[in-house]
Amino acid sequence: MSNDQKEIESLLARRIGLDPTSTGPHVIGVAVRRRMADLGIREVSEYAAIASGSEAEQQALIEEVVVPESWFFRDDRPFRWLSDRVREGWVGRPGRPAFRALSIPCAGGQEPYSIAIALLDAGLPARRFRVDAVDVSTRSLEIAQRGVYSANAFRGEGEWRRHFRPVARGFELDPAIRSTVRFVHGNALDPKLLAGSDPYDVVFCRNLLIYLDRPSRARVLSTLDRLVADDGVLFLGHADRIDDPDQAPRFLPTGESGCFCHRRATHPNPPHAPFSMPMLTPILAERMLPEPPLVRMLPVPESEPRPEPAAPPPPSPPRSPMEEAAELANLGRYDEAIAACERQIRQKGPGAAVYSLMGMIRQAAGDSRAAEDCFHKTLYLDPRHDEALLALALLADRRGDHAAAAGYRRRLSRSSGQ
Numbered sequence: 468m469s470n471d472q473k474e475i476e477s478l479l480a481r482r483i484g485l486d487p488t489s490t491g492p493h494v495i496g497v498a499v500r501r502r503m504a505d506l507g508i509r510e511v512s513e514y515a516a517i518a519s520g521s522e523a524e525q526q527a528l529i530e531e532v533v534v535p536e537s538w539f540f541r542d543d544r545p546f547r548w549l550s551d552r553v554r555e556g557w558v559g560r561p562g563r564p565a566f567r568a569l570s571i572p573c574a575g576g577q578e579p580y581s582i583a584i585a586l587l588d589a590g591l592p593a594r595r596f597r598v599d600a601v602d603v604s605t606r607s608l609e610i611a612q613r614g615v616y617s618a619n620a621f622r623g624e625g626e627w628r629r630h631f632r633p634v635a636r637g638f639e640l641d642p643a644i645r646s647t648v649r650f651v652h653g654n655a656l657d658p659k660l661l662a663g664s665d666p667y668d669v670v671f672c673r674n675l676l677i678y679l680d681r682p683s684r685a686r687v688l689s690t691l692d693r694l695v696a697d698d699g700v701l702f703l704g705h706a707d708r709i710d711d712p713d714q715a716p717r718f719l720p721t722g723e724s725g726c727f728c729h730r731r732a733t734h735p736n737p738p739h740a741p742f743s744m745p746m747l748t749p750i751l752a753e754r755m756l757p758e759p760p761l762v763r764m765l766p767v768p769e770s771e772p773r774p775e776p777a778a779p780p781p782p783s784p785p786r787s788p789m790e791e792a793a794e795l796a797n798l799g800r801y802d803e804a805i806a807a808c809e810r811q812i813r814q815k816g817p818g819a820a821v822y823s824l825m826g827m828i829r830q831a832a833g834d835s836r837a838a839e840d841c842f843h844k845t846l847y848l849d850p851r852h853d854e855a856l857l858a859l860a861l862l863a864d865r866r867g868d869h870a871a872a873a874g875y876r877r878r879l880s881r882s883s884g885q
């Protein structure tokens with residue numbers, strides 16, 4: 468790789484934290500060539516010099532390298548969690564301060580609008596919540612503000628679909644819902660991002676950390692530390708990684724299955740929540756569990772009736788083989804995780820989600836060929852499956868087949884183009 472290309476990569480790492488290996492080496496090269504063609508430049512060295520001295524050119528390059536993939540109610544469990552929590556804690560308590568949610572990064576608005584829809588459909592009126600949404604891509608923010616989406620942004624079923632109406636170029640979200648979200652152009656690495664804002668009851672930071680290098684993940688963690696309220700909740704994506712082994716962990720998973728929901732490490736875990744790490748992250752083991760809260764036992768005078776013993780916690784709902792597979796994978800028990808996936812296929816039939824999970828487990832176990840096979844099966848069932856397309860692109864790059872990798876990336880950007 469030329470020094471000029473390296474200089475551009477480190478510029479992107481400094482600006483947005485991009486780890487070039489997360490998208491494959493060619494994405495940046497292709498983006499640079501596209502920018503050079505737009506500017507009528509022939510030498511990479513000339514482009515590197517322009518980019519390093521121009522904020523506007525850096526932004527143009529950022530637009531070319533980011534992955535704006537998103538869709539409504541993506542991995543819908545966090546939204547179900549949100550509806551339940553808001554119904555319990557806010558809807559019937561009109562005196563409570565407005566509920567505050569943040570989506571960072573928000574891509575084309577699919578995530579923050581899903582949050583707003585979940586809150587409204589849970590019965591919380593718009594004046595009682597605030598949804599802020601941040602992204603580094605101005606192109607994505609323009610899409611968000613337009614509020615018109617192609618079929619690609621609709622990958623699940625649900626009542627929420629009634630808030631869209633067909634228009635000439637796709638489906639338009641009800642303007643009343645659009646007006647509840649405030650979009651901000653910003654960078655998750657910026658220590659002054661949303662300075663002056665009160666912290667949020669819930670922060671969605673999904674599918675960003677996966678693209679960042681380690682120092683940038685640490686910077687984003689500091690941003691999140693500042694923006695999540697003390698008793699707030701942080702949702703990550705299932706492949707996102709929080710790694711701060713040198714310091715005490717700031718956030719820990721709450722254990723709600725399939726939610727990738729985290730609370731501050733200082734927050735006492737809900738007593739009946741099983742503890743689990745998000746899927747395929749390094750195992751941080753029990754030593755990261757917060758100490759159980761100290762309960763001071765006061766002597767109860769004999770004459771007073773003893774308090775009723777606390778009701779036993781409700782039994783945990785039965786886990787699906789998929790949930791079991793994710794948890795086993797987390798523990799590094801890959802063979803058992805695969806067996807759980809196979810059980811899922813026997814019980815429910817083949818599906819894109821289970822094959823994609825098997826692919827990730829095979830990859831984590833170091834078996835790239837078997838992983839590729841699983842990702843191909845995923846694409847057979849869902850030709851636009853973004854995680855499978857990205858994984859196949861990275862695997863193809865790794866074995867030196869850059870033409871195949873470029874093909875998967877083209878499909879990925881077509882499938883994410885709104």
Ligand SMILES: C[S@@+](CC[C@H](N)C(=O)[O-])C[C@H]1O[C@@H](n2cnc3c(N)ncnc32)[C@H](O)[C@@H]1O
Pocket residue numbers: 482483484533534535536537538541571572573574575578601602603604607653654655656672673674675704
């Ligand atoms: C894959 S999308 C995730 C969107 C949404 N959170 C979801 O899970 O569907 C990744 C987004 O991260 C944005 N992004 C990348 N680096 C960023 C940074 N340093 N600060 C803010 N946004 C960033 C990109 O512009 C892109 O829209």
